[in-house]
Amino acid sequence: MRSTVSLWFAVAHRSFRRYSTYRAATFAGIFTNSVFGLIISFTYIAVWKQNPTAGGYDVADAVTYAWLGQAMIMTVAVWSGGATDDLAARIKTGDVAIDLYRPVSLLGWYLASDLGRAGYHLLTRGLAPMIFGALVFDLHYPANALVWVHFAVSVVLAVTVSFGVRMLVSASAFWLLDDTGVKHLAAVFAMFFSGLAVPLVLFPGWTSDVAQALPWASYLQVPADIWLGKDQGADVLAAVGFQVLWTVVLLLACHLVLARANRKVVVQGG
Amino acid sequence: MSVIEVRDVDRSFVVRHRSGRLRRTSTIVRAVRDLSFSVEAGEMVGYIGPNGAGKSTTIKMLTGILVPTAGSLRVAGHTPYAERAALAQRIGVVFGQRTTLWWDLPLRDSYDLLRRIYRIPADRYRENLATFTDLLDLGPLLETPVRQLSLGQRMRGDIAAALLHDPDVVYLDEPTIGLDVVSKSNLRDFLRETNRERGVTVLLTTHDLVDIERLCSRVMVIDAGRLVFDGSLEGLHGLGEARRTLVVDLMEPAPPLDVPTAQTLRVDGPRQWLAFPAEASAAPLLAAIAATHEVADLAILEPNIEDVIKRIYSTGPAPSD
Numbered sequence: 146m147r148s149t150v151s152l153w154f155a156v157a158h159r160s161f162r163r164y165s166t167y168r169a170a171t172f173a174g175i176f177t178n179s180v181f182g183l184i185i186s187f188t189y190i191a192v193w194k195q196n197p198t199a200g201g202y203d204v205a206d207a208v209t210y211a212w213l214g215q216a217m218i219m220t221v222a223v224w225s226g227g228a229t230d231d232l233a234a235r236i237k238t239g240d241v242a243i244d245l246y247r248p249v250s251l252l253g254w255y256l257a258s259d260l261g262r263a264g265y266h267l268l269t270r271g272l273a274p275m276i277f278g279a280l281v282f283d284l285h286y287p288a289n290a291l292v293w294v295h296f297a298v299s300v301v302l303a304v305t306v307s308f309g310v311r312m313l314v315s316a317s318a319f320w321l322l323d324d325t326g327v328k329h330l331a332a333v334f335a336m337f338f339s340g341l342a343v344p345l346v347l348f349p350g351w352t353s354d355v356a357q358a359l360p361w362a363s364y365l366q367v368p369a370d371i372w373l374g375k376d377q378g379a380d381v382l383a384a385v386g387f388q389v390l391w392t393v394v395l396l397l398a399c400h401l402v403l404a405r406a407n408r409k410v411v412v413q414g415g
Numbered sequence: 416m417s418v419i420e421v422r423d424v425d426r427s428f429v430v431r432h433r434s435g436r437l438r439r440t441s442t443i444v445r446a447v448r449d450l451s452f453s454v455e456a457g458e459m460v461g462y463i464g465p466n467g468a469g470k471s472t473t474i475k476m477l478t479g480i481l482v483p484t485a486g487s488l489r490v491a492g493h494t495p496y497a498e499r500a501a502l503a504q505r506i507g508v509v510f511g512q513r514t515t516l517w518w519d520l521p522l523r524d525s526y527d528l529l530r531r532i533y534r535i536p537a538d539r540y541r542e543n544l545a546t547f548t549d550l551l552d553l554g555p556l557l558e559t560p561v562r563q564l565s566l567g568q569r570m571r572g573d574i575a576a577a578l579l580h581d582p583d584v585v586y587l588d589e590p591t592i593g594l595d596v597v598s599k600s601n602l603r604d605f606l607r608e609t610n611r612e613r614g615v616t617v618l619l620t621t622h623d624l625v626d627i628e629r630l631c632s633r634v635m636v637i638d639a640g641r642l643v644f645d646g647s648l649e650g651l652h653g654l655g656e657a658r659r660t661l662v663v664d665l666m667e668p669a670p671p672l673d674v675p676t677a678q679t680l681r682v683d684g685p686r687q688w689l690a691f692p693a694e695a696s697a698a699p700l701l702a703a704i705a706a707t708h709e710v711a712d713l714a715i716l717e718p719n720i721e722d723v724i725k726r727i728y729s730t731g732p733a734p735s736d
Contacts, residue, residue, distance in 0.1 A: 152531040159528060163519040166560070243515050246478045246508065248500040249532055411496060412482050 153257035160261030178215040178274035185211040200346030212278035219270035221307040224332040228259035229311035236318040263304040299368040302388035306363040309395025319406035339364035419454040424486030446472040461631035507577030511589035523557040533580035547575035567598035660716040666709040
């Protein structure tokens with residue numbers, strides 16, 4: 146048990162290191178996130194000038210949300226990317242055979258690897274644009290240390306939920322051989338329902354409730370509301386519980402799908 | 416003691432293809448049929464056959480990532496597909512066309528991950544790593560990311576990776592593919608030594624018959640899913656009608672020579688190629704030619720394994736029935 150945990154830590158650590166070797170890509174990404182942060186901030190400022198309490202946010206909340214969104218794009222890998230893309234590529238080339246004969250869990254391996262990646266992206270593509278945004282605008286910050294802790298937990302869960310969704314998309318390659326189509330479709334859903342394009346709290350009427358019940362709400366809306374202090378007391382627990390629930394459901398689904406995929410490859414020889 | 420036991424193994428695949436706008440038909444392809452062989456501990460066996468003959472299918476079944484349709488397999492006391500995790504501790508695999516190393520990480524990091532995956536005791540790991548670093552000359556490469564290694568360097572890295580956890584059996588799937596002559600030769604030396612010193616059983620698939628000649632005392636030939644030969648290298652040479660070739664340069668171009676004990680294969684100006692049974696003497700043949708023509712020069716080509724195998728492949732059974 147202990148050696149398994151230490152293996153996952155080693156995998157996460159190596160994955161962190163692996164992404165850190167591409168410095169130029171990191172700097173280019175930080176620049177892009179900062180530019181988009183500016184554009185979205187000015188858009189939100191214009192919107193909230195028209196309606197200063199839209200979605201229960203004030204203008205500072207909205208601008209903070211814009212920068213949190215930029216910080217989370219790569220951290221949770223909203224569209225796609227991360228360890229799950231490696232799996233899809235390895236299915237396509239057949240290298241997945243090597244993963245299969247190793248005496249370790251495929252799901253555990255890729256989850257650990259993706260968490261390591263997310264850690265790197267949080268510290269670079271997450272933190273740097275956030276600092277830039279903080280220098281340019283007046284942002285809202287977590288009210289106390291406890292909120293910081295809640296936020297940190299929520300970010301980790303945002304990654305695990307997103308990992309679950311992306312893993313299912315990648316695993317489709319076991320049947321389709323190429324997951325590009327499914328990936329594009331999933332990216333559109335994620336873009337829309339994560340609240341990255343428009344905060345979910347702005348969705349009209351019942352569509353907002355539906356959107357906030359879907360797994361993608363975990364990516365940005367839930368951690369942002371914790372950061373902004375929109376969730377207090379029991380609501381924080383409910384918000385985090387919501388993310389835990391989706392994590393469990395999705396990882397279970399991944400487990401079943403990978404077991405089926407394994408059966409397909411090993412028994413049918415696909 | 417047999418470390419690999421394969422009994423009456425069949426593996427078929429269902430291949431579906433479109434045969435109309437919506438209709439799909441499926442055909443069953445038997446990739447491997449009635450395969451039986453066993454390999455003793457410490458043996459080094461060559462496993463050869465043309466592309467698509469069933470070599471990789473066999474290796475996949477032996478690693479447990481493919482279930483046989485019929486028949487039974489045992490490797491190091493385990494049934495591969497049923498006890499894949501346990502088996503993984505006992506086997507090492509090298510795929511010449513793929514890498515088991517992590518592309519973006521220094522070689523040393525890949526080894527460290529493998530140490531954790533296979534739970535290799537610390538002292539054993541240190542010892543093995545030191546040995547392989549020395550024998551495979553990996554020292555200068557350990558801190559280099561795998562993507563920056565040349566093919567030959569990467570292959571050395573992969574071979575060390577497959578051996579770190581002291582497997583009893585190693586499957587080498589085309590380990591010398593794409594390597595230059597010197598790299599090939601060094602790799603063969605290493606493999607021979609590892610086999611001898613550590614008693615590792617090696618199953619080697621390759622298209623390079625020199626690998627087989629240098630390394631393996633036993634060779635198995637598979638064609639169209641069937642084992643068509645299993646025996647010593649000499650036995651393979653003797654298989655069928657092994658023939659030698661006499662190349663004669665006549666003083667003048669001449670029509671194809673007509674000598675009773677030989678068959679004229681080719682004529683190119685004054686040069687002619689005549690095949691004759693390997694066990695027969697070339698002297699009477701030469702005498703017969705010299706009686707009618709003036710001979711300027713001659714050479715005798717010994718049968719080569721490649722020709723023998725070419726003949727086995729081309730007379731093998733049809734791919735499906």
